[in-house]
Amino acid sequence: MEIFRRLQSFYRPHARYLAWSIVLLVLTTALGLAYPYLLRLIVNRVIEKKQYGELIFFVSGILIAALAKGACNFGQQYLGQVFGIHAVYGLRNALYHKLNRQPFSYYDKVHTGDLMSRMTADLDAFRLFLAAGFNSIVNFFLLLVFGLGLMFSMNVTLTLSVLSMIPLLAFVAVRFDALLWPAYRRVRQSLGKLNTAVQENVMGVRTVKSFAREAFEQDKFTSGNNAYFDANIRVAGLWKTFFPYMELIGNLEVVVVLGVGGYLVIAGHLSLGDLVAFFSILWYIIAPMSQLGYLLNTWTQSVAAGERLLDILEAPDTVPSPAAGRTDPARGTVEFRDVSLAYDGQLALRRISLRAEAGSTVALLGVTGAGKTSLVSLLPRFYDATEGAVLVEGVDVRQWDLQALRSQVAVVFQESFLFSTTIFANIAYGRPTASMQDVERAARLADAAEFIDRLPDGYRTLVGERGLGLSGGQKQRIALARAILADPAVLVLDDATSAVDMETEYSISRSLREVMAGRTTFVIAHRISTLKHADQIVVLDEGRIVQRGTHARLLAEPGLYRSVYDMQFRDQELLGGQPLAPVAGAMNG
């Protein structure tokens, strides 16, 4: 109940649908009992008492009641579903809104699959209860009250003997559903596993074939396929075990009514019409009884589902944007003031101080895990510093309006993500209204225009999961074009050109210098050729700045920068002495 109270803002506004649905449900149930009642009258009065003139009234009564019942039944079912779907519509929008504003630290912890199952299965379980579960429970009690009332009014003995088997039926039904849910969950799980096995096989087909591991993959698939088979057979096994009993109990009720009722008719305690009416009511009661387990389950499932949805909705907002934060355009001055950052109790950055003037380039070098990505993530507030402050344009990033801040800081991530849409829309992701000329210019600057033009559909080419497969380097260049088009004051390139070859990277870095003139660039890279022109090169190790300076200065002192330079430069020795001259020059300058 608590769960439903916390979610009430989503369904309360649509409560009138539910109210009407319940009213119609009461009418449906009441009208449903008109049929056995009229049947009884036909047998008792028309057939037994030979009042043939009354037949026309009873038969038309059956038709009218059926018509009215049909209309009410339609209404209660439809309105109940409308209630459910409207409630979930609002809930789904709210969940999406919330997910779009969760901090990065949230996504570091959750799994896509888990969120997806909440957004699909849980949302649906919740909807199902609102749409039909609640009505079914009401219906269950109505039937019990109306049906038993009518039966008792006709004959107490027969009613009691019919009732004797109902608890047994209810017990079997509840037990059945208690086992059925976990069994269906196993089916879903094994299907999920089989799906993963097939998906990996198709996506990793190059690896599979190059290691000639087809037989191994076939085994993996077969065991998944068998597990899915077993899970399905297990569900069938439950049906096989329980369903025949439920059917048998229902059938035996018929025998009871016939035997006990028949005896009562022979003994003159019951009219034939009453007996026929009993038969008719019987089915009315048995059907919901055999669904009792299902009803109870929709309730428990919906509570559990609601709880998981509330987990998302009520997750704390950790990126509060100040009410009247700064929104002015920035030129790109950035300062890190004694910044430390801890994730999960581990220090990722320790007392970093760094200043970048507008128009300068800062290059970051360090081994994996040194803190490069953490450092640049503080700029657009993907994370907030644990200690110290990050300032953009002299204003603490936490005093900036979040939207304004992020639209002036563009990040190209280490792993480029493309959405399922055209190349055009992917580049224009940050500026959906951009013109074709702007998009083409951004693509040209990112050195992507040439390969895009060669594609048969050019900028209209669909990419993403189901679209054209692009190489790592091509994806990186599209992601880069996206950042260029955003026209930021601060551009962050997090190892953004690792998959493009050196020549392309060189030409990209030259055009970036032009684009970013007067603005600030942070670049993380492994290639000296990318880093060397930076105004400031910062070497990080275990979250600390261990070296900083220009290319020439860092080459002159021992450290990571020089050792990386040496390694990459060794390539050039093969030119035979020739390269030494420019290096000496760089050292002097």
Next chain:
Amino acid sequence: MVSVNETRAADELRAPFIYRDDDAIERPLQMEQIGRLLRYMGRYPRLVWAALAATCGGIAVALAAPYLIGATIDTAIGGAHPTALLFYGGALAALYGLNFFATRARIRLTNWLGQNVIRSLREDLFSHVQGLSFDFFDRRPAGSVLVRIMNDVNALQDLFTNGAVNSITNLLTLVGIVIIMFSLNIQLALISMTVVPVMFLISTKLRALIRRSWQHVRIRLSRLNAHLNESIQGMRVTEAYVRQDENQAFFEGMNADYLTMFRRAMFLSSFFAPGVDFTGAVGSALLFWFGVHLLMHGAMTVGLLVAFATYLGNFWTPISQLGQVYNQLLVAMASSERIFEYLDTRAGVLDRPGAQALPAIRGDVEFSRVEFAYDDKKKALDGISFRAAAGMSVALVGHTGAGKSTVINLLARFYEPTAGVIRVDGVDICACDLLSLRSQIALVMQETFIFSGTIMDNIRYGRPSASDEEVVEAARAVCADDFIRQLEDGYRTEVRERGSRLSMGQRQLISFARAILADPRILILDEATASIDTHTEHLIQKGLRRLLEGRTSFVVAHRLSTIREAALILVFEDGRVVERGTHDGLMRGAGRYRHLVEAQYRFLA
């Protein structure tokens, strides 16, 4: 017309997201396909017969019980014979008891049959698809192959578990009921049958309408979920580029579209149960109206009337199920068409009849006037000839698209040359057994595929029979041991979602370990070190050298230090080898190679 298309195309250019629907809808019935599907059931003849026998038991009860009830009312109750009542009641109970066992057997057998068919169909499809070559996979996104193996096969599940067997028993039940009704009373039988066509209409036409409307709902829902999935995965980009408001509007639009479709489908669906009920009530009203009149003239009894009412009620189930099977068949046609399309696709690279397994090779590789074209277009390779003696290292140099990767694809026989011959140890690779060739070659690519499972499993992929010690040894040899040990569970660490927990460099190290464990005679490194940082690359240089030691190797790389050490450098341009030789030899000239090297040097200086 053209302008319409252009407007649509213009809309698509800027569409925030585009989700192509990849679900089969329905197709008209095709006998040939139905036959092919039935043949799958034919694989389990005993199950088919047993299932039919069990369902016939159920039919007998459905046919006999109403008659028995009617007789009880007329003879025992009407005639006031308590003993007869006991007898009839006992007979009915016994009949229901038999039915209990028949139902058990039917549920068990039909499910066994259906699940077995689905399992073997999926197995066939999977192993067939897996046997297809790269020309198949290159043309299709992984997602759409997945949809066919999973969703399309599952779409047949209902048909095989319930539909096929039930449709035969349902037909028998219908015929049985009609015969009994007519033999009991022809007039009343005719009158009761008047509602049957309405029942058929509801069960086929209305149901088809309903099903189609739910298909629209499902399509909307799968788009919605595709978007959700993608949004969650790309959330960092969305937040970084402040796209939340546009995306929210897009999502709410999709959600509203889904809501509308759902309401429409629900509206139609809500007609179904009342429609069935009302038709039943009309039938009963007719039955009583005429039945009572017959009764007036003594041509009818109360018991018979009750029996008729029950038979009429029993009519609904088989009609409803037959309607359902018909609908299932229409859907099955669409899915099976797609399944059979894959099953009928022949692999581009296939073992020749009588192909001999390649014995353990030394690693001598020869390309002789090899030509190749993808899709009959421009030649990707145009007369390539070279020879690499066993143990020699060959570097392939040239711009993207010059033909380096094609040489590698042909050597691993992912494709076959359109002209010319490739020989390994003097044997034409197209004449030998495919698996025996590939198991002696290892390929390390720029983008490593990591399977979900432990790190240990992933390395062991190179040689499944390797012991744990051998796996660790392989990791140590390529300097991967250090980082693996630092992970929380070491070699037992589970990697998920395509290895997303690992950095690109770490993934690459795992693929090196995989390759060294496979211990191939021929090793191919295709841009394998491009995504490893210099520091790590330096660390693994030793491992890499060990990997190459004593094997014939083909290396595509940009890093000159790697190329320099090659015994043979092939320089590619437009599908031809334009220069060949050793580094020193080529540097002495003033050709393409020297030009490439000098160009690279400029970036660093």
